[in-house]
Amino acid sequence: MSGHGSYFVAAVLIIPAVSAALLALLPDDRTTARLNVLATFATFACAATLFVERPASGRYLIVDDLNVVFIVLSTFVGFTTSVFSGSYIAHELETGRLTPTYLRFYHAMYQTLMFGMNLALLSNNVGLMWVAIELATLTTVLMVGIYRTPAALEAAWKYFLLGSVGIALALFGTILVYLAAHATLGEGLDAMAWSALVENAAAFDPALLNLSFVFLLLGYGTKVGLVPLHAWLPDAHAEGPTPISAVLSGLLLNVALFAVLRFKTIMSANPAALAPGPLMVSLGLLSVVFASLMLYRRQDIKRMFAYSSIEHMGIITFAFGMGGPLANFAGLLHMALHSLTKSAIFFCVGHIAQVKRTQRMAEIRGLTVSHPALGWSLGLGVVAIAGLPPMGLFMTEFLIVTTTFSRAPVLAIILGLALLVALGALLLRLNGLAFGDPDGRSEPSKASFLPVGLHLALVLAAGVWLPPALVSWFQYVASLLN
Amino acid sequence: MDQIALDVAHLFAGGLVLVSFMLLYQDRMSGLVNTFALHAMVVSLSVAWQAYIQEAPHLYITASIALLVKAIVIPMALHRIIVGLGIHRTIEPVVGIGQTMLAGIGLVALAIMVMLPITAEAGTLAREDLAFALSVVLLGLLMMISRRNAVSQVIGFMSIENGLILAATGAKGMPLVVEISVAFSILVALIVIGVFLFRIRERFETVDIHELHEHRGEQP
Numbered sequence: 001m002s003g004h005g006s007y008f009v010a011a012v013l014i015i016p017a018v019s020a021a022l023l024a025l026l027p028d029d030r031t032t033a034r035l036n037v038l039a040t041f042a043t044f045a046c047a048a049t050l051f052v053e054r055p056a057s058g059r060y061l062i063v064d065d066l067n068v069v070f071i072v073l074s075t076f077v078g079f080t081t082s083v084f085s086g087s088y089i090a091h092e093l094e095t096g097r098l099t100p101t102y103l104r105f106y107h108a109m110y111q112t113l114m115f116g117m118n119l120a121l122l123s124n125n126v127g128l129m130w131v132a133i134e135l136a137t138l139t140t141v142l143m144v145g146i147y148r149t150p151a152a153l154e155a156a157w158k159y160f161l162l163g164s165v166g167i168a169l170a171l172f173g174t175i176l177v178y179l180a181a182h183a184t185l186g187e188g189l190d191a192m193a194w195s196a197l198v199e200n201a202a203a204f205d206p207a208l209l210n211l212s213f214v215f216l217l218l219g220y221g222t223k224v225g226l227v228p229l230h231a232w233l234p235d236a237h238a239e240g241p242t243p244i245s246a247v248l249s250g251l252l253l254n255v256a257l258f259a260v261l262r263f264k265t266i267m268s269a270n271p272a273a274l275a276p277g278p279l280m281v282s283l284g285l286l287s288v289v290f291a292s293l294m295l296y297r298r299q300d301i302k303r304m305f306a307y308s309s310i311e312h313m314g315i316i317t318f319a320f321g322m323g324g325p326l327a328n329f330a331g332l333l334h335m336a337l338h339s340l341t342k343s344a345i346f347f348c349v350g351h352i353a354q355v356k357r358t359q360r361m362a363e364i365r366g367l368t369v370s371h372p373a374l375g376w377s378l379g380l381g382v383v384a385i386a387g388l389p390p391m392g393l394f395m396t397e398f399l400i401v402t403t404t405f406s407r408a409p410v411l412a413i414i415l416g417l418a419l420l421v422a423l424g425a426l427l428l429r430l431n432g433l434a435f436g437d438p439d440g441r442s443e444p445s446k447a448s449f450l451p452v453g454l455h456l457a458l459v460l461a462a463g464v465w466l467p468p469a470l471v472s473w474f475q476y477v478a479s480l481l482n
Numbered sequence: 483m484d485q486i487a488l489d490v491a492h493l494f495a496g497g498l499v500l501v502s503f504m505l506l507y508q509d510r511m512s513g514l515v516n517t518f519a520l521h522a523m524v525v526s527l528s529v530a531w532q533a534y535i536q537e538a539p540h541l542y543i544t545a546s547i548a549l550l551v552k553a554i555v556i557p558m559a560l561h562r563i564i565v566g567l568g569i570h571r572t573i574e575p576v577v578g579i580g581q582t583m584l585a586g587i588g589l590v591a592l593a594i595m596v597m598l599p600i601t602a603e604a605g606t607l608a609r610e611d612l613a614f615a616l617s618v619v620l621l622g623l624l625m626m627i628s629r630r631n632a633v634s635q636v637i638g639f640m641s642i643e644n645g646l647i648l649a650a651t652g653a654k655g656m657p658l659v660v661e662i663s664v665a666f667s668i669l670v671a672l673i674v675i676g677v678f679l680f681r682i683r684e685r686f687e688t689v690d691i692h693e694l695h696e697h698r699g700e701q702p
Contacts, residue, residue: 127658131665161635165623168642171662172619175649178656179601179608187655207600 005055009063011046012071012118015039020111024104033086036107040082043114044075059189062124065477070121070258073336077250077343078114080451084347085110085243087448091354092241102146106241113139113247117255126174126192129259133170136252137163137223144240155235162232166222170259173215177266180208194262201269209267210274216263217279223256225310226317227287237306238359242350245302249309250343254335257313261320265481268323280321285414287314292418295425300359301349304429305342308385311422312338318415319400320481322407328478330399337392337459338385344455345381348374351447356440361429366438371445375434377452384459386426387419392462487535494528495614495648499590502621502641506586507579511633515560518637522552525644532651541651544663548647551667552640560633575628582628589620611652618645643667 019039026032050071054063063071089106092098098106116136123129141163145156178191184203185191201209222229237245260280267276291311298304316338319331351374352367353359367375384391397419405412501521508514526548533541575582593616601609622642626635643666650659 125658127656127662131658131662134665157632161626161639164639165626165642168619168639168646171646172616172649175646175653175656176612179612179653182653182655189657192657211596211600 005050005053005063006058008046008049008053009055009061009122012043012050012075012122013115015043015046016111016115016118020108020115023111024108027100027104032104032107033089036110037079037082037086039111040075040079040114043118044072044079047071047075047118057124057195059193060125060128061122062194063122065480066261067121067258069332069336069474069477070254071118073339074117074121074251074254075114077339078117078247080454081243081246081250081343081347082110083448084246084350084451085241087446088241088243088350088354091446095354097147098241106143106146109139109143110243110247113143113252117251120255121258124194125189126177126194126197129262130167130171130174133220133223133255133259134167136255137167140236140240140244140248140252143244144236146241147239149239152239155232155239159232159236162222162229166219166229168219169215169222170219173212173219173263176208176212176215177263180204180212197266198269201266202271204266204270204273206270206272206274209270213263213267213274213276213279217260217276217283220256220259220263221283224253224260224313224317225287226283226313227290227310230287230291230310233310234303234306237309238300238303242302242346242353245306246343246346246350249306249346250339253309253313254339257316257320257335260317261481264320268482277321277323280317281411282321284314284316284318284321285411285418287311288318288415288422289418292422292425295422296428298429299361301353301361301364301433302346302359304361305345305349305385308422308426309338309342311418312342312385315397315400315415315419318404322400322404323482324403324407325475325479325482326399326403328481329475330396330403332478332481333462333474334393334396334400337396337462340455341381341384341391341393341459344452344459345378345385347447347452347455348378348381351445352378355443355445357443358440361433363440364433365440366434366436368434370438370442373449374445374447377449377456379430379434380456381452382426382430384456386423388423390460390463392459392466395463487531491528491531491535491652492610492614494524494531495611495652498524498528498644498648499614499617499621502618502625502645503583503586505625505637505641506582506621506628509579511564511631512561514634514637515557515564518560518640519553519557521641521644522548522556525647526553528648529651536654538655540660543660544647544651547663547667548644552644556640560637564633576630577628582624586621586624589624590617593617593620608652608654612649615645615649615652618642618648621645 016039019035023032023035050063050068089103093103113136116132116139120129120132120136123132141156141160144159145152181191181197181204183205184200185196190196225233237248264276267273288311291307291314294307295304298307316331316335319327319334352364355371356364358364367378384393387393387397401412401416404415501517501524504517505514505521508517526545529541529548530545533539533545594613597613597616598609601612619642622638622645625638625641629635629638647663650656650662
């Protein structure tokens with residue numbers, strides 16, 4: 001193991017932390033938006049090198065085959081979102097919805113959020129991971145309430161209450177994991193380190209592990225947005241700034257799911273403990289069915305895509321709960337593609353809400369006529385998220401349904417029906433949004449299409465042709481989850 | 483470990499559950515805040531005692547943070563907020579005090595029935611402490627859902643936090659307890675009190691969560 005890798009790991013954490021402090025101090029809004037992009041790009045570049053050179057795992061930080069996928073995805077979407085955020089925020093300043101003081105705060109919080117998420121993904125310690133996820137949650141609470149309208153404050157308050165209850169349950173679960181481990185591993189840091197926990201999980205007390213997993217699944221599951229713990233998610237997505245909706249859906253939900261996956265690995269390593277699969281399958285399936293039905297009655301465009309995020313997190317949780325090489329592979333790929341697609345959709349939605357000055361879907365019509373680029377990108381994004389070919393999400397959903405069909409046909413039928421229901425709702429809404437005669441107010445858009453195009457191109461490429469090297473890499477990571 | 487040390491530890495943990503019940507039946511804001519200060523004081527005594535019997539000096543840091551921040555600074559700030567906002571009036575619970583207390587007793591019974599059989603191997607100290615800690619957490623959750631007022635919900639959340647600190651210190655030799663308690667106390671306390679209450683106050687002249695619901699765009 002060479003020394004360079006550890007420098008890059010440190011950089012992935014230090015760059016966001018330092019730029020958060022810098023951005024809080026710098027007054028000028030032009031440079032800060034650029035600095036934000038620069039910092040996220042540097043973080044992404046450092047994270048990408050971890051594929052090539054991996055440092056030895058330390059007492060606090062670890063880079064293994066599972067989290068490197070999450071880190072690279074997370075820093076990449078963090079980078080593209082900051083590009084989108086630049087053009088979005090410039091418009092918000094012009095219209096006076098945000099003042100320069102709040103902008104400083106916004107950028108500092110954005111980098112703090114990146115720091116929290118990277119730390120959560122890299123940590124080799126269950127306690128440290130918990131602190132990092134709490135930090136990420138609290139920064140997003142502040143960002144959701146940044147417009148200070150009554151609706152934004154209510155959303156932030158609801159998110160704060162439900163999120164902190166989830167976080168509290170997760171801490172209780174973490175303490176129980178430590179108690180289960182310390183009989184075997186002794187007192188001290190080892191009994192909270194991932195690497196040690198997974199290796200020795202077979203010797204832990206199964207009853208304590210079972211109880212801890214229930215708390216952890218409910219706690220981190222609240223952050224994933226699993227039904228019935230999802231109530232904060234639509235409000236938080238709808239009322240905050242759109243770049244934050246993109247980061248929430250694309251990244252923070254994944255980070256929470258990553259925590260659940262880590263603990264699932266510990267559970268699976270202990271033969272006497274409860275099988276975690278059925279619990280995750282039922283919560284996941286419940287989320288998919290509930291969210292797909294809820295998609296029909298939405299009037300607010302961001303709220304609708306928030307429900308679609310609940311649906312997709314349900315699909316991913318379901319896939320990981322089913323387990324097995326194929327379902328894990330599909331779940332992992334689905335998670336990556338969902339992050340890319342959903343953030344691309346939110347980029348479009350952010351610009352649409354700005355040019356139309358409304359988020360109500362009834363007042364948005366004929367986008368392909370009035371704003372062809374925006375309208376068609378949204379259309380492509382919705383086609384992808386609805387799971388239609390040739391986009392990548394079609395392939396992963398197909399894999400999940402077929403592998404379920406061979407093992408539990410009843411579940412596959414329920415899942416398939418729910419996916420069709422969601423498809424119907426999304427296409428119905430898309431028809432109203434994108435086609436017909438444009439009406440209502442509309443301003444020319446000054447959107448940056450680079451992030452949207454990049455994300456959708458990647459999703460399309462994944463659906464048409466996945467490089468064999470990438471497939472074998474994902475298969476290898478999926479096999480680790482068993 | 484000698485018997486007296488264990489008994490004192492259990493006395494403090496049991497006392498914390500008792501104060502959690504006292505939080506449930508407070509019907510005035512200032513009484514609620516004072517009871518919360520007592521809650522924080524009991525948790526800080528309990529942590530200090532754990533530090534003494536486990537010979538873990540770093541836990542004294544957690545104990546003094548609990549004492550300084552949660553038993554003195556936050557209650558003082560809350561009192562100022564209450565006076566500033568003019569909300570000493572009676573708290574409006576969602577359900578009656580009687581039902582809440584009954585539900586609380588049920589939750590404590592549940593916590594003990596869940597924890598005691600499972601933790602048989604975990605050692606006497608951790609065992610009862612965990613059962614008490616889970617009771618405090620559940621009672622805090624109950625308080626959060628049975629009150630409408632933003633200040634009481636914050637207090638409910640902070641009492642959950644006290645329960646978690648009790649659990650973390652009861653787990654002998656757990657690393658990062660100090661860091662976790664610092665992260666928890668400072669972030670939550672500052673953010674909640676400093677930002678939220680003042681913002682809510684600015685817009686509605688009230689901190690009753692129910693008035694917020696009227697502004698929602700759409701029923702979920």
